[in-house]
Amino acid sequence: MKNAQPEKSLSAQIADAIRTAIVDGRLLVGDRLPSEAELADQHGVSRATVREALKRLAAQSLIRTERGAFGGAFVNHLSYDEARAQQVTTSTLLLGMNAISFQVACEARYALERSCTALAAERRTDALLDKMRVEIETQSAPDLSDEAFCASDVAFHRALVDCAGNEVLSYHLAGSVEAMQPLMNMITFTARSRAEIIDLHRAIVAGLELRDVASIDRALATLEAYTITLGQSVLKARATR
Amino acid sequence: MKNAQPEKSLSAQIADAIRTAIVDGRLLVGDRLPSEAELADQHGVSRATVREALKRLAAQSLIRTERGAFGGAFVNHLSYDEARAQQVTTSTLLLGMNAISFQVACEARYALERSCTALAAERRTDALLDKMRVEIETQSAPDLSDEAFCASDVAFHRALVDCAGNEVLSYHLAGSVEAMQPLMNMITFTARSRAEIIDLHRAIVAGLELRDVASIDRALATLEAYTITLGQSVLKARATR
DNA sequence: AGGCATTTAAATGTCTGACAATTATTTTGG
DNA sequence: CCAAAATAATTGTCAGACATTTAAATGCCT
Numbered sequence: 001m002k003n004a005q006p007e008k009s010l011s012a013q014i015a016d017a018i019r020t021a022i023v024d025g026r027l028l029v030g031d032r033l034p035s036e037a038e039l040a041d042q043h044g045v046s047r048a049t050v051r052e053a054l055k056r057l058a059a060q061s062l063i064r065t066e067r068g069a070f071g072g073a074f075v076n077h078l079s080y081d082e083a084r085a086q087q088v089t090t091s092t093l094l095l096g097m098n099a100i101s102f103q104v105a106c107e108a109r110y111a112l113e114r115s116c117t118a119l120a121a122e123r124r125t126d127a128l129l130d131k132m133r134v135e136i137e138t139q140s141a142p143d144l145s146d147e148a149f150c151a152s153d154v155a156f157h158r159a160l161v162d163c164a165g166n167e168v169l170s171y172h173l174a175g176s177v178e179a180m181q182p183l184m185n186m187i188t189f190t191a192r193s194r195a196e197i198i199d200l201h202r203a204i205v206a207g208l209e210l211r212d213v214a215s216i217d218r219a220l221a222t223l224e225a226y227t228i229t230l231g232q233s234v235l236k237a238r239a240t241r
Numbered sequence: 242m243k244n245a246q247p248e249k250s251l252s253a254q255i256a257d258a259i260r261t262a263i264v265d266g267r268l269l270v271g272d273r274l275p276s277e278a279e280l281a282d283q284h285g286v287s288r289a290t291v292r293e294a295l296k297r298l299a300a301q302s303l304i305r306t307e308r309g310a311f312g313g314a315f316v317n318h319l320s321y322d323e324a325r326a327q328q329v330t331t332s333t334l335l336l337g338m339n340a341i342s343f344q345v346a347c348e349a350r351y352a353l354e355r356s357c358t359a360l361a362a363e364r365r366t367d368a369l370l371d372k373m374r375v376e377i378e379t380q381s382a383p384d385l386s387d388e389a390f391c392a393s394d395v396a397f398h399r400a401l402v403d404c405a406g407n408e409v410l411s412y413h414l415a416g417s418v419e420a421m422q423p424l425m426n427m428i429t430f431t432a433r434s435r436a437e438i439i440d441l442h443r444a445i446v447a448g449l450e451l452r453d454v455a456s457i458d459r460a461l462a463t464l465e466a467y468t469i470t471l472g473q474s475v476l477k478a479r480a481t482r
Numbered sequence: 483a484g485g486c487a488t489t490t491a492a493a494t495g496t497c498t499g500a501c502a503a504t505t506a507t508t509t510t511g512g
Numbered sequence: 513c514c515a516a517a518a519t520a521a522t523t524g525t526c527a528g529a530c531a532t533t534t535a536a537a538t539g540c541c542t
Contacts, residue, residue, distance in 0.1 A: 011296060023333070047526090049524085056299065068494075069535045070534075087331060089260075107410070112356050115353050119348070171335070307505090
């Protein structure tokens with residue numbers, strides 16, 4: 001069994017040691033780490049090296065630091081929002097760097113989204129349905145920018161996954177769908193295509209209201225097919241330009 | 242519009258600036274950043290501060306550093322494996338810290354997994370089916386440790402999502418499912434329960450072979466219900482102990 | 483005793499300058 | 513022409529210093 005990285009930098013090694021302690025539960029949420037000076041002593045390195053290690057952990061939101069007396073580095077309580085923000089950053093970058101075709105991205109997005117329809121139909125609340133109706137209203141504004149339309153679209157689908165009433169599922173789905181948004185944004189929406197999309201959004205809300213899973217799935221499938229068509233026409237237009 | 246963090250540390254600000262440049266595409270994969278000394282000059286800070294900023298970015302796999310002449314910090318090509326590893330770290334920690342009930346985790350896991358069944362049935366390859374059969378064989382070994390059984394279970398489900406033949410979907414699903422494994426591991430498997438699970442795995446493979454989506458979904462639903470039952474009995478045993 | 487201002491101490495944030503270690507390139511020597 | 517040695521650029525690490533922040537301790541006045 002060989003070591004994967006025989007000689008990582010000291011700051012990376014120290015970061016790994018602390019990270020492992022956190023993941024394994026030897027350090028609990030809210031625990032305070034020793035001061036930088038103490039850590040430097042314990043590991044036999046300089047304070048600068050310890051600080052680089054701590055910054056690595058801070059970048060992963062594993063710890064937070066507070067200044068002043070009785071400050072220091074504390075094991076952070078990772079919130080759903082923080083975790084999702086990180087997931088979105090990583091995933092967005094990954095997708096942006098790997099020449100993903102629009103069709104593959106679209107297929108993945110709607111496949112993921114369909115995973116919550118059964119639970120969403122069962123558990124949808126009036127508050128979330130209202131939220132979705134409000135977003136549909138927003139999307140219907142004739143002078144809305146493409147950017148704002150997309151933002152409202154994300155909010156709409158976010159509400160849809162929240163309908164499933166499972167916070168873990170919401171976290172994963174919202175992160176995944178949000179990360180794909182830059183790829184989805186390749187499309188420019190005409191008034192006509194916006195109207196089509198809004199109609200499908202209405203169908204989704206109606207399906208949720210009636211707890212009719214099949215109709216929601218049909219609407220999502222139609223939305224997927226329509227989005228792919230739009231994407232292809234955009235690509236074709238670019239190619240012949 | 243107020244600034245969220247009016248005064249972040251300089252190293253955090255510099256890290257943000259570089260991160261934004263990467264995400265926005267002003268820095269491309271493979272590009273070399275200026276040397277630490279140059280960055281220090283450009284931002285009017287010391288080299289130590291720049292180094293802390295770079296370590297933050299390295300922790301997110303956004304850059305990699307090479308030593309020596311013509312070394313430096315390079316914009317990293319994020320691979321699916323690296324991205325998934327990070328996603329799993331973050332998600333695992335999030336789920337471990339937030340008192341997620343076993344039932345909620347289980348429900349989310351199988352909901353996500355079901356999102357790929359239709360595509361998987363359509364596109365499954367013989368190679369992946371064989372892989373799944375091999376894992377079933379592994380799981381059938383009578384002297385297998387719980388740990389090894391779980392590892393093989395993960396590999397089996399990983400192959401299932403790969404059947405969908407969509408790399409983006411594989412990335413999201415594999416990461417999500419893997420992150421939930423520690424929660425799933427609360428269960429200790431008896432010989433009897435292992436046999437039940439293996440039967441359901443066989444049913445999944447058979448369903449894929451016949452491209453029978455409904456039977457795969459049934460098997461997954463049964464697996465979900467059975468897993469939740471197992472989890473509840475474990476919890477009950479602990480409570481009365 | 484109680485409240486307010488000041489001091490103090492502990493910690494992180496930053497800077498400076500130095501040296502070690504690494505590595506591609508260049509030079510040198512045969 | 514090729515191999516060995518010198519070179520230069522760059523990151524990794526260290527030591528020490530000072531600035532800044534913040535909670536607690538202290539002291540003073542009412």
